[in-house]
Amino acid sequence: MVLDNLSESLKSIMRKISGSSFIDKDTIKEVTKEIQRALLKADVNVKLVLKLTNTVQERALNEKPPAGMTAQDYIIRVIYEELLKILGTDSNFDLKPQTIMLVGLYGNGKTTTAGKLARLFMKKGLSTGLIAADVHRPGAFEQLQQISGDVNCGFYGEKEEKNALKIVRNGIKELEDFKIKIIDTSGRDSLDQELIDEVHEIKEKINPDTVLFVIDATLGQQAGPQAKTLHDAVNIDGVIITKMDGTGKAGGALSAVADIQSPVYFIGTGEHMDDIQIFNPKKFLSRLLGMGDIDALMEVV
Amino acid sequence: RDSVAPQKEKTIRRDELESTIEETLLEADVSYDATEEIIEKLKANLGKLKRKIDYPAVEEELKSVVRDVIQHNNKDAVNLLTVEKKPFVILFLGINGTGKTTTIGKLAYYLKSNNKSVVLSASDTFRAGAIDQLNILAGNVGVEIIKHDFRSDPASVAFDAIEHAKARKMDYVLIDSAGRMQTNKNLLDEMKKIKRVAKPDMTILVLDAMIGQDVINQALTFSSEINYDSVIVTKLDTDAKGGSIISISAGIKKPILFVGIGQEMDDIIPFDVEWYLKKIFSS
Ligand SMILES: Nc1nc2c(ncn2[C@@H]2O[C@H](COP(=O)(O)OP(=O)(O)OP(=O)(O)O)[C@@H](O)[C@H]2O)c(=O)[nH]1
Ligand SMILES: Nc1nc2c(ncn2[C@@H]2O[C@H](COP(=O)(O)OP(=O)(O)OP(=O)(O)O)[C@@H](O)[C@H]2O)c(=O)[nH]1
Ligand SMILES: [Mg+2]
Ligand SMILES: [Mg+2]
Numbered sequence: 327m328v329l330d331n332l333s334e335s336l337k338s339i340m341r342k343i344s345g346s347s348f349i350d351k352d353t354i355k356e357v358t359k360e361i362q363r364a365l366l367k368a369d370v371n372v373k374l375v376l377k378l379t380n381t382v383q384e385r386a387l388n389e390k391p392p393a394g395m396t397a398q399d400y401i402i403r404v405i406y407e408e409l410l411k412i413l414g415t416d417s418n419f420d421l422k423p424q425t426i427m428l429v430g431l432y433g434n435g436k437t438t439t440a441g442k443l444a445r446l447f448m449k450k451g452l453s454t455g456l457i458a459a460d461v462h463r464p465g466a467f468e469q470l471q472q473i474s475g476d477v478n479c480g481f482y483g484e485k486e487e488k489n490a491l492k493i494v495r496n497g498i499k500e501l502e503d504f505k506i507k508i509i510d511t512s513g514r515d516s517l518d519q520e521l522i523d524e525v526h527e528i529k530e531k532i533n534p535d536t537v538l539f540v541i542d543a544t545l546g547q548q549a550g551p552q553a554k555t556l557h558d559a560v561n562i563d564g565v566i567i568t569k570m571d572g573t574g575k576a577g578g579a580l581s582a583v584a585d586i587q588s589p590v591y592f593i594g595t596g597e598h599m600d601d602i603q604i605f606n607p608k609k610f611l612s613r614l615l616g617m618g619d620i621d622a623l624m625e626v627v
Numbered sequence: 628r629d630s631v632a633p634q635k636e637k638t639i640r641r642d643e644l645e646s647t648i649e650e651t652l653l654e655a656d657v658s659y660d661a662t663e664e665i666i667e668k669l670k671a672n673l674g675k676l677k678r679k680i681d682y683p684a685v686e687e688e689l690k691s692v693v694r695d696v697i698q699h700n701n702k703d704a705v706n707l708l709t710v711e712k713k714p715f716v717i718l719f720l721g722i723n724g725t726g727k728t729t730t731i732g733k734l735a736y737y738l739k740s741n742n743k744s745v746v747l748s749a750s751d752t753f754r755a756g757a758i759d760q761l762n763i764l765a766g767n768v769g770v771e772i773i774k775h776d777f778r779s780d781p782a783s784v785a786f787d788a789i790e791h792a793k794a795r796k797m798d799y800v801l802i803d804s805a806g807r808m809q810t811n812k813n814l815l816d817e818m819k820k821i822k823r824v825a826k827p828d829m830t831i832l833v834l835d836a837m838i839g840q841d842v843i844n845q846a847l848t849f850s851s852e853i854n855y856d857s858v859i860v861t862k863l864d865t866d867a868k869g870g871s872i873i874s875i876s877a878g879i880k881k882p883i884l885f886v887g888i889g890q891e892m893d894d895i896i897p898f899d900v901e902w903y904l905k906k907i908f909s910s
Contacts, residue, residue: 469756546839
């Protein structure tokens with residue numbers, strides 16, 4: 327049932343208005359307030375939530391539900407459509423030979439994702455090499471090296487070298503024969519200008535084909551602003567949301583996507599190298615709203 | 628840095644008070660429930676309101692409500708440097724990537740700087756490079772480390788580290804652990820086993836300051852499944868306001884022991900309420 331997992335109070339409001347084809351203004355306000363609450367609890371950016379719920383309210387007041395659809399189902403659909411506008415439709419990642427650079431905040435899952443992507447590409451018959459450009463975190467080199475052993479892909483790193491750009495340069499040359507090259511970088515945040523400059527320089531000098539932003543599903547209100555700073559520094563081409571196996575609702579990540587207007591390609595669902603899936607916006611939204619089956623609702627149309 | 632206060636006007640309409648404060652707190656990643664609780668307290672403290680009120684005064688009052696919540700929560704915080712038991716065994720817990728291993732390095736540095744002897748237990752035997760990471764940190768800080776092979780039993784590493792410390796009359800054992808989602812039953816069971824074997828004197832939950840509303844899920848599930856005594860919040864050098872500190876203080880009531888403020892070994896400070904208030908309310 328569509329409304330199964332919605333927050334209790336939203337459910338009770340829905341029950342109250344269930345079946346009616348007309349919903350009065352006060353009820354719409356009440357419903358939008360509950361939706362607001364659900365989105366805020368899912369870490370969607372506060373200002374984005376306010377904007378979104380205003381639009382929903384406008385539409386719910388002014389539009390008529392199509393024949394055969396109850397008013398409350400229509401409101402849910404409007405919310406869903408508005409959110410989908412931000413997320414876009416399924417975007418397929420182009421599995422072509424390329425150099426990929428992974429960027430993101432401290433500990434969000436870049437290095438692990440590098441291994442997962444390598445396995446994915448290799449399954450598709452594309453040889454892959456990983457480049458260890460995290461020169462800051464102790465053990466980053468060993469971690470990536472071990473991962474490349476696990477997935478049995480190429481690896482390049484220089485253990486004592488502290489210049490990330492130099493390593494990337496040498497790595498690209500050294501791994502020339504590999505169809506896919508993935509550059510793992512250090513974790514960084516918007517206030518660390520030195521590290522922002524470092525990754526900016528790699529982007530400028532190396533010009534990787536694809537820059538992917540790796541972001542964790544438990545992140546809160548900082549997700550958007552952090553993404554924006556990184557986007558300004560390196561121009562993000564796509565997003566990977568990790569740790570979807572936890573209980574984080576990924577509303578922060580959604581807000582980041584809204585801020586930088588880049589497609590989400592993959593989600594991470596665990597620590598193992600196979601724990602990566604192609605992003606499905608509908609599934610994502612039903613999780614965000616705490617709803618079960620959102621497809622059923624859309625099929626009513 | 629931006630203030631958490633979203634608007635710059637000097638006065639605020641009474642009917643806007645609630646939504647303004649709500650926005651302020653939620654934008655700082657304070658949990659929804661703690662936000663409601665704080666607003667109720669604030670309204671009670673402000674008493675009968677005029678139609679327009681002075682915003683700076685409201686912010687002062689808000690600060691004082693938040694201060695009360697945090698101070699009350701932290702009144703029983705243990706001073707790590709004065710504990711009597713030897714070795715004092717500390718186990719670190721948290722979801723993936725929050726900063727457990729780095730924090731152990733920092734805490735070892737802090738304890739060592741205070742003339743204490745420390746041994747680390749490399750009980751994350753699961754994640755690639757985790758043993759190397761802790762080993763490098765131990766070397767950098769200059770403390771001992773007990774480690775077994777990759778994929779070996781984390782509890783027996785801890786056991787050995789504790790025996791090592793006992794035999795040498797060392798002061799502290801810090802046990803690293805693999806990151807684990809609070810939803811992963813196998814990993815929760817593994818943690819229970821580590822706890823059973825190591826019988827830690829203190830278990831610390833490590834939280835990332837960038838975390839949003841999920842803090843309550845993590846804090847509650849780990850509390851009921853594993854139980855922990857106090858919390859360390861990392862990455863407070865970032866732009867994150869670390870509202871989880873308020874959420875924990877209001878909802879779960881575990882003291883905040885230290886905060887992490889960078890990637891270097893000296894980037895750790897004992898939690899200080901005034902320091903934190905300055906961080907979240909600074910403009
Ligand atoms: N449960 C879960 N854990 C993940 C996922 N992706 C990564 N991790 C874990 O998150 C932790 C951090 O991952 P890393 O790959 O080291 O993150 P990073 O971004 O490279 O970290 P830094 O290089 O330190 O900034 C590790 O324990 C990973 O195993 C995921 O999808 N689910
Ligand atoms: N800026 C900043 N970075 C930090 C802080 N604490 C940890 N980090 C970084 O966060 C990332 C993850 O830290 P780790 O110590 O590996 O985290 P962990 O919890 O042990 O990770 P897993 O063992 O994979 O679950 C690393 O890049 C650290 O340098 C902090 O206080 N400030
Ligand atoms: Mg990494
Ligand atoms: Mg660790």
